[in-house]
Amino acid sequence: MTTFRPHPSVVSTEVEDTIVLLHLDTKRYFTLNSTGAAIWKHLSQGKAEDDIVSALTEEYDADASRLAASARRLLEQLEKAALIERA
């Protein structure tokens, strides 16, 4: 089971239903939409990828396999941008 955590140099802030992430080393920033924001919150709580998908399935009226695919895509992007790292 893969668990990620925010990169130590990343700070975040909620902006209404989105979250803005800033990498303090690169000064690059990213905006997560509401689903991405939900994933980020779960991830920040230390949940593993499977648990994040389970939580999303409860929160959103959507197909679990689609949510799992969305979560996987986002986690890959976040990891590639060095916004998260494996715990």
Place this chain on the structure above:
Amino acid sequence: MPTRYPDIMPHRDNGVLAERRLERLMACLPEDEAALAGGAAQVEDWPALLRSALDHGLEDYLFRRLIRVGARLPEALVASFRQVQARKAAWTLQLAAQLDRILDALTAADIPAVALKGPLLGERLYGADGFRSSSDLDVLVPYAGVRPALAALAPLGYRADETTLARALSGDHNVALDSASPPLELHFHLFRRFGVTLRSDEFLARAAPYQTRSGRVVRILTPEDEFLFLCVHAAAHSFARLAWLFDLKLLLAKHPALDWDLFLQRARDWRVTTSVAFACALLRQRLGADTPLLSRLTARQRQWLSVNERLFDQAMRRYNQPRDSFSDKLGFFVASNLYQSSLHDQWRSRARFLGLTALRALQGRSLAPGEA
């Protein structure tokens, strides 16, 4: 009457009508959402309003509230606002993270420090309703602590050469450190303007602990001191940003039990009553926020306040007109400096300011910070 703000934002285009609209909308906030919705229904030029709100540092707070009350904003404008908002969020994160590092460094060096304005004021006053506009960070340390503070901040990249430092220490209230980002203004006096110096020691001694949202305990000015500082700061910059008056309005809302007798006494002691009273008068005029201060002024002070207002309006009127000819430029120069001098508490200080201004103009120089 057009009363566009003068002095420090020469890049602005002429957005007087949008600026008046902005004032009327901000006067509804933070509490009257029904009035805000009513005001929003009368807005015809949304892009101009957004530009004006950006100029005045209020776009995030205002447009969040407009969206919340269901104002019918053009989609393209909302998209544009969202981009601005994300950039501002990222910048605020950067400011906040750097402020933490700065305060940590100063604490480790055992230097008392107080964060002024900036993201911390935004957190306390704006809360979840928006990000406060800040272009840099401001931190107050004791006058005697400047050099140790610079040594403590050097690992963060903040440096000042000896000439700059000596010039700042002799005439200014802060040393501007822009060798790292975000830039830092290291204050060793709270402020220096209108012929007086608000020395740091007393304000630092009274500073109160505050626990930030992230759980860190920092020191901030007491509400009375903060109100005084924000008034003097806004007056020194000719109230060029409506956000500076709105900060005062939010501070009043947060501290309804402000000790006005104590406040007035401190303003008298520091000889900044005139600038503070004028800030309160503009706060009422532009944002509809009343303070008990104005009713506590003497008859003579109230008379002088009307002189301030007339001179301010004169300066604004001339500022808003084209100034192509020499006589137009001279008229604005005289009006703006008479207005500035009128904010000094004492005649001697007013005369000195005007004399120095005239002398420096003849020399082709501007006033040094300590001369204002």
